[in-house]
Amino acid sequence: MKDRVLVVGPSWVGDMVMAQTLFKSLVSTRPNVTIDVMAPAAALAVTTRMPEVDRSILFEMGHGELRLLYRHQFAKSLESYQQAIVLPNSVKSALVPLFAGIGTRTGFLGEMRYFLLNDIRVLDKQRLPRMVDRFVALGDERSPTEIIYPELELDLKNQEECLARLDLDLERPVLSICPGAEFGESKKWPEEHYASLANFGIEQGMQVWIFGSPRDDMVARQICDGIKRQELCHNLAGKTTLLDVVDLMALSRLVVSNDSGLMHIAAAVGSETAVLYGSTSPAFTPPLTQKVKIISKQLSCSPCFKRTCPLGHKDCLNKLEPRRLFPVVENVLRRAS
Numbered sequence: 001m002k003d004r005v006l007v008v009g010p011s012w013v014g015d016m017v018m019a020q021t022l023f024k025s026l027v028s029t030r031p032n033v034t035i036d037v038m039a040p041a042a043a044l045a046v047t048t049r050m051p052e053v054d055r056s057i058l059f060e061m062g063h064g065e066l067r068l069l070y071r072h073q074f075a076k077s078l079e080s081y082q083q084a085i086v087l088p089n090s091v092k093s094a095l096v097p098l099f100a101g102i103g104t105r106t107g108f109l110g111e112m113r114y115f116l117l118n119d120i121r122v123l124d125k126q127r128l129p130r131m132v133d134r135f136v137a138l139g140d141e142r143s144p145t146e147i148i149y150p151e152l153e154l155d156l157k158n159q160e161e162c163l164a165r166l167d168l169d170l171e172r173p174v175l176s177i178c179p180g181a182e183f184g185e186s187k188k189w190p191e192e193h194y195a196s197l198a199n200f201g202i203e204q205g206m207q208v209w210i211f212g213s214p215r216d217d218m219v220a221r222q223i224c225d226g227i228k229r230q231e232l233c234h235n236l237a238g239k240t241t242l243l244d245v246v247d248l249m250a251l252s253r254l255v256v257s258n259d260s261g262l263m264h265i266a267a268a269v270g271s272e273t274a275v276l277y278g279s280t281s282p283a284f285t286p287p288l289t290q291k292v293k294i295i296s297k298q299l300s301c302s303p304c305f306k307r308t309c310p311l312g313h314k315d316c317l318n319k320l321e322p323r324r325l326f327p328v329v330e331n332v333l334r335r336a337s
Contacts, residue, residue: 025140075097163248207233275293276295277295
C-alpha cells in the first residue's frame with residue numbers, strides 16, 4: 001500500500017530548512033513513504049535540494065492571504081494522499097488538506113483547528129522546546145530522541161557556473177557574511193560592525209562575499225564602502241537565486257550571519273558558522289550544526305522577540321563588538337592550515 005504524505009510547509013526559508021528534520025525522520029521510520037511539500041516560492045526552492053522530498057509543489061499564496069477559491073481549486077488539483085502534515089499553526093494552513101479530502105490531517109491544535117484537523121496534537125512546549133522538535137513530533141508522537149540535522153545537496157555544475165558568472169575565485173579563503181533578516185531590524189548587526197569584521201578577515205588573508213536578497217543590496221553596499229580593500233569585497237546581494245546561495249555558501253571558510261534563513265542554509269551545507277543573536281534566542285531555532293559559534297551580549301532585556309527594539313537602543317547588537325569575532329576568524333584559519 002502506498003504511503004503518500006503531503007506536507008504543508010512553512011513560508012520562511014529558515015523554517016523550511018529546519019523542516020528537513022521531519023522529512024528525514026519520516027524516511028527513517030516509514031520506509032515506503034513518499035513526501036510531497038507544498039509551499040510558497042520563497043521557501044519552496046530549498047526543498048529541491050532535499051533528497052527526501054519527491055515533489056515540490058508551488059502554492060502561490062502571500063503572507064496573510066485567505067483566497068478561499070484559490071485554496072479550493074488548488075486542493076482539487078492535488079493527487080491522492082493518505083496523510084497531510086500541517087507545519088504552520090494557522091487556521092488557513094489547514095484548509096487545503098480539508099478541501100482535498102485527505103484522510104489523516106495531522107497538526108498541532110494551533111488556532112483552534114478542531115474541525116480542520118482530525119489527528120490533533122497538543123503542544124507541550126517543555127517537552128518540545130525547539131521548532132525542530134515540534135516538526136519531528138508531528139511525524140512521530142513519541143518524544144523525538146534523535147534529530148537528524150538538515151543537509152542540503154549541492155549542484156557542483158551550478159557552483160562552477162556561478163563562480164564564472166559572478167567573476168569569483170577561491171585564491172583566498174572566503175569569509176561570507178549575511179547582514180539581512182526578513183523578521184526585522186532588531187535582528188540585524190550594524191553595517192559598520194560587519195565592515196570592521198570584514199577588514200580584519202581581509203588582513204588575515206581572506207576575501208569577503210556578502211549574501212542577501214535584492215532588498216539587502218543597500219546594506220551590502222554600505223558594508224563594502226567601509227572596507228579598505230574593496231577589490232576583495234564581493235556584493236552578491238540580489239545577484240543570486242536561493243539555490244545559487246546554497247552552492248556558493250558551501251565554499252565558505254566561515255559564514256557570519258544574523259539569525260536568519262541564510263544562517264540555516266550555512267549550517268545545512270556544512271560551513272563553519274558564527275551567529276549573532278540579539279532580539280532572538282538560539283534556544284528555539286538554533287543553527288543545526290556542530291560547527292557553530294553563538295555570539296550574544298546576553299542582556300537582561302533580550303531576547304525580546306520584537307521586530308524593532310522596544311527600548312529604542314538595540315544594545316543587544318549595537319554593543320556586540322566586532323572584536324568578539326576576531327578569535328573565531330583566527331581559529332577557523334588556524335584549523336584549516
